[in-house]
Amino acid sequence: MSLTLASWNINSLRLRLGLLPRLIEALAPDVLALQETKVPDALFPRLELEAFGFTAIAHRGMKGYNGVATLARRPFVVREGFPVFGGREDCRHLAVELATSIGPLLIHNFYVPAGGDIPDPEANPKFAHKLAFIEEVRAYFAAHPPKARTVVMGDLNIAPLPNDVWSHRQLLDVVSHTPVETEGLEAWRATGFVDAVRHFVPPEVKHFTWWSYRNRDWKVSDRGRRLDHIWVTPDLVPLLRRQVTLKEARDWERGSDHVPVAVTLDL
């Protein structure tokens, strides 16, 4: 028996509903965490997602921006009571608890603020908000260390390792790869998580999940970054069977600029 967890920044759920069957065919996710759904809760396309086989659905959305949704083929309960990270309820976090053969699995779905263009919190409030968000999440997990059977996944909007970007040197002062961000993300992860994708892909190997729309030919220039992550608590590491980063999705017609990432656990 296995459990596949997938994460995708879908960049508008309603616009890309028609791509989900391709994701499902390729990855067969038992749990799918979506970010940038860009749909208010009242307009959430629940029936369409149920038709794709997701019987458990939770979402936190707003008009035009942000938004997260977690879908599963088996029942879960939404876990409430977490802080509003970043001091603003702009629909960037959702936690659910899924019953599995090894016990309840707590699954966090995060959409970390992108942070704007200027990597200076004094000059750029969006960057300051991103840093504050990361620090608040780190402090929360430091004060409430993740117990066993916990997963963090989502668009964390930071590429932590040198080979998580196309050019470490050239991106050191580009938002998503500045030292203050990569150190902040590492401090969050170090509260009790293992990078499940890098468990399979050695750090010497370049590995990306996002390629900007602003390139004529994303595949030729290959100026990617690894912004999307799946982390697990150490007790789950022996159960990790594989990871799939669905690079082909970047070529889907009218696709997202992010591609889905998945890991499979042997349960």
Added chain:
DNA sequence: ATGGTGGATGTTCCA
């Protein structure tokens, strides 16, 4: 140094 594209929105903001 600059601008490049895409989505939601509404005559611009965000990524």
